[in-house]
Amino acid sequence: MATNTLGRELKTWLRGMTASQTMDALRMSVRAIEVGEAECLRTLSFGSAQADEIFGRTILCGRTHEIGGSAATLFAALVLGRCEGPTLWCAREGAPSALYPPGLVQAGFDPGRLVLVRLRAADDLLHAAHAGLRAGWHVVLERAKPFDLSAARRLQLACEAGGGLCFVLAFGELNAAALLPSATTRWQAAVAGGALWPRALRLKLHLLRNRTGLPGQWTVEWDYGSRSFSMVSASCDRPADTPRAVLA
Amino acid sequence: MRDAPFAFVAETANRLVLQAVNGPARAAGVAAGLSLADARAICPQLLTHPAEPRAHARALTALARVMEQFSPLIAYDAPDGLFADMSGVAHLFGGETALLARVTGRLERFGLCVRAALADTPGAAHALARYGSGCTLVDVGAHRAALASLPVAALRVSDEVAQSCRRLGLQTIGDLIPLQRSALAARFGLETVNRLDQALGHAAEPLRYIRFVPPLRETLAFAEPIGRTDDVERALTHLLERLCVRLEREDKGLRLVSFTIERVDSGLQTVTITTSRPNRSPAALFRLFRDRLDGLDAGFGIERVHLEAERCEPLAAVQVKGLERFQAKWKPVRRRKRDQQKTTRANSVSVESEFAQVDKNGQASTADDDLIDRLVNRFGHDRVLRLAPAESHLPERAWVAFSAAVASLHPAWSAPPTPRPLRLLARPHPLKAEDNADHRRPPAAISWDGRVARLTPLAGPERIEPEWWRDDPAWRSGARDYWWVRADDGLRPSGPHPDGLRLWLFRVGAEDAWGAWFLHGFGE
Numbered sequence: 001m002a003t004n005t006l007g008r009e010l011k012t013w014l015r016g017m018t019a020s021q022t023m024d025a026l027r028m029s030v031r032a033i034e035v036g037e038a039e040c041l042r043t044l045s046f047g048s049a050q051a052d053e054i055f056g057r058t059i060l061c062g063r064t065h066e067i068g069g070s071a072a073t074l075f076a077a078l079v080l081g082r083c084e085g086p087t088l089w090c091a092r093e094g095a096p097s098a099l100y101p102p103g104l105v106q107a108g109f110d111p112g113r114l115v116l117v118r119l120r121a122a123d124d125l126l127h128a129a130h131a132g133l134r135a136g137w138h139v140v141l142e143r144a145k146p147f148d149l150s151a152a153r154r155l156q157l158a159c160e161a162g163g164g165l166c167f168v169l170a171f172g173e174l175n176a177a178a179l180l181p182s183a184t185t186r187w188q189a190a191v192a193g194g195a196l197w198p199r200a201l202r203l204k205l206h207l208l209r210n211r212t213g214l215p216g217q218w219t220v221e222w223d224y225g226s227r228s229f230s231m232v233s234a235s236c237d238r239p240a241d242t243p244r245a246v247l248a
Numbered sequence: 249m250r251d252a253p254f255a256f257v258a259e260t261a262n263r264l265v266l267q268a269v270n271g272p273a274r275a276a277g278v279a280a281g282l283s284l285a286d287a288r289a290i291c292p293q294l295l296t297h298p299a300e301p302r303a304h305a306r307a308l309t310a311l312a313r314v315m316e317q318f319s320p321l322i323a324y325d326a327p328d329g330l331f332a333d334m335s336g337v338a339h340l341f342g343g344e345t346a347l348l349a350r351v352t353g354r355l356e357r358f359g360l361c362v363r364a365a366l367a368d369t370p371g372a373a374h375a376l377a378r379y380g381s382g383c384t385l386v387d388v389g390a391h392r393a394a395l396a397s398l399p400v401a402a403l404r405v406s407d408e409v410a411q412s413c414r415r416l417g418l419q420t421i422g423d424l425i426p427l428q429r430s431a432l433a434a435r436f437g438l439e440t441v442n443r444l445d446q447a448l449g450h451a452a453e454p455l456r457y458i459r460f461v462p463p464l465r466e467t468l469a470f471a472e473p474i475g476r477t478d479d480v481e482r483a484l485t486h487l488l489e490r491l492c493v494r495l496e497r498e499d500k501g502l503r504l505v506s507f508t509i510e511r512v513d514s515g516l517q518t519v520t521i522t523t524s525r526p527n528r529s530p531a532a533l534f535r536l537f538r539d540r541l542d543g544l545d546a547g548f549g550i551e552r553v554h555l556e557a558e559r560c561e562p563l564a565a566v567q568v569k570g571l572e573r574f575q576a577k578w579k580p581v582r583r584r585k586r587d588q589q590k591t592t593r594a595n596s597v598s599v600e601s602e603f604a605q606v607d608k609n610g611q612a613s614t615a616d617d618d619l620i621d622r623l624v625n626r627f628g629h630d631r632v633l634r635l636a637p638a639e640s641h642l643p644e645r646a647w648v649a650f651s652a653a654v655a656s657l658h659p660a661w662s663a664p665p666t667p668r669p670l671r672l673l674a675r676p677h678p679l680k681a682e683d684n685a686d687h688r689r690p691p692a693a694i695s696w697d698g699r700v701a702r703l704t705p706l707a708g709p710e711r712i713e714p715e716w717w718r719d720d721p722a723w724r725s726g727a728r729d730y731w732w733v734r735a736d737d738g739l740r741p742s743g744p745h746p747d748g749l750r751l752w753l754f755r756v757g758a759e760d761a762w763g764a765w766f767l768h769g770f771g772e
Binding site for chain 1: 623660671734772
């Protein structure tokens with residue numbers, strides 16, 4: 001009887017959702033059954049089974065992620081484009097380059113869900129990010145200076161409390177002394193090849209640090225039409241005349 | 249001043265005319281409507297001051313509040329009078345004579361020259377107050393006789409009508425009464441007949457009574473001055489709760505609230521917060537205030553605090569029961585929640601959790617609005633932005649930012665037809681072309697801060713013309729040809745982008761006069 005009621009309520013609840021939301025919700029409830037309620041974190045879907053296998057287990061909601069490299073902004077925009085919900089973008093005022101909304105649209109992220117906070121002081125930006133995370137929003141924080149330990153920990157706690165995604169975009173050289181000590185994952189992203197919108201784009205992703213698993217290095221392809229990631233084999237970039245023997 | 253002849257002067261039709269005169273001036277033979285030159289001739293010691301219609305209107309409103317103690321129904325008799333409905337009131341003050349004396353006495357204490365009349369009809373009272381002996385009491389039914397001796401102008405008719413009456417030998421209202429109505433209407437218009445009937449009580453005269461709305465303001469005074477932050481916070485919570493209860497009764501929500509502290513040294517400090525949607529949740533409002541309280545300086549102590557609603561908007565209470573079980577676990581989709589609120593209505597507001605408050609657009613204040621309010625109140629409207637597309641083909645003008653507190657706008661974005669960068673430079677950065685053999689194509693290499701990068705063209709050119717109807721300094725150099733190029737790892741050593749980059753370059757100029765290359769954006 002109780003199961004029936006639950007089923008009916010679930011059905012009512014699912015009716016108002018888009019297909020991807022439904023999938024997210026079901027995936028989450030399955031995970032809740034698998035690992036128990038306490039351990040349950042919202043996972044995202046990335047558009048293909050292989051990508052889900054790798055990124056779905058690393059880029060978790062309710063955790064902080066640091067992204068560096070030349071394509072940091074692009075990678076954050078692409079991932080956020082795959083998930084629902086309002087997003088707070090905390091940008092440094094006076095930075096040489098600023099987010100350009102028409103480019104975001106092309107990356108599959110609707111700027112209509114974005115609230116942009118432009119501030120000069122790093123502490124104010126951090127405060128805004130805290131407030132956003134606690135409210136359950138996804139937050140992108142542009143940062144040039146490393147966090148101190150307590151600030152990093154507070155950011156992590158706020159992120160866990162809200163359950164949104166938190167991306168820290170590292171501007172400046174990403175090296176061993178990374179910006180966010182508490183980051184669950186640390187990525188380095190760069191564009192491979194020179195494809196432009198609307199042709200499929202390739203990204204070289206380097207997972208430098210992974211608290212929930214092993215680091216790794218992948219090349220992924222982003223399809224602008226279906227807004228999905230797919231994995232590309234390592235040999236994809238070989239010149240056309242490479243002999244088969246070399247590959248083997 | 250009270251004993252000297254005094255008049256307010258206003259300029260009408262290029263001459264200075266007396267607008268209002270006081271008792272001594274009247275006694276000296278000066279009357280309103282006289283030109284200043286004539287008045288000076290009659291009464292050389294006349295003091296004058298330019299009329300201030302706004303201040304007069306404000307003063308009249310204040311007097312209306314004063315008159316409230318005598319009658320619940322007060323109406324304006326603009327520009328210089330007030331009607332008070334005294335039906336059934338006089339016995340409270342000991343009869344009509346005593347009442348009239350009390351009213352004039354009360355108003356004279358402000359230093360005013362009061363002319364009052366108590367009569368059966370508003371028209372008669374108006375006429376007798378202005379053209380009577382100063383303080384007139386007319387017995388019930390006697391107004392007809394009292395009016396008969398007054399001039400026609402007392403009837404609230406236009407100057408032209410009064411003048412033509414005089415010319416025809418109709419000096420007083422008494423002369424008008426026996427005349428045939430139809431003849432009177434044919435010559436002076438229906439308005440005159442109507443005014444006469446109203447004064448005599450043959451026609452109804454509805455008055456627009458003033459409704460005084462008590463200001464949404466709460467005050468708390470302390471026996472001992474307070475200074476600790478905790479105490480101020482507690483006082484604020486208390487005031488917010490009181491104000492929100494009042495708002496709930498009126499189905500209103502706050503948009504702009506100010507909190508003022510009064511210090512013992514009579515210094516005033518105010519903190520004002522705004523909300524993106526009407527809000528009457530004490531907890532949410534308190535959170536908005538809390539970030540700002542640090543700016544207040546208690547000095548030697550605070551002896552009084554005020555909370556005032558400066559702007560309110562309708563906010564109805566609507567039931568949203570049914571999904572709590574899932575709402576607790578997962579965040580519901582906002583659109584769905586709103587649909588529910590539209591369909592179910594309730595008429596009680598007692599249980600907070602079962603009700604959402606919706607504004608006039610049917611939108612509920614949500615946790616998201618709460619966040620935006622907090623950010624806006626802390627950082628300012630120009631720092632917390634939402635983005636909307638704009639109708640322009642110039643890259644910099646293709647979007648606009650507006651304050652996130654303007655919540656009703658939900659712009660629809662569509663992708664531009666050609667590739668656009670993800671990050672745009674605040675101003676284009678000049679590049680030094682190292683090797684530019686073919687002028688129609690981007691250079692093979694550029695140097696940037698002393699480092700050289702090799703370029704591979706990806707797409708282009710895309711020509712963007714300036715908008716000729718707008719003088720934009722950045723676009724004065726003319727049309728631009730935009731190119732997408734890929735720069736190799738040459739920028740690696742200490743630049744911000746260690747890997748290869750897709751760059752958005754442009755150059756100005758045409759076939760015969762090529763200009764310099766500029767970097768305008770990054771593809772990632």
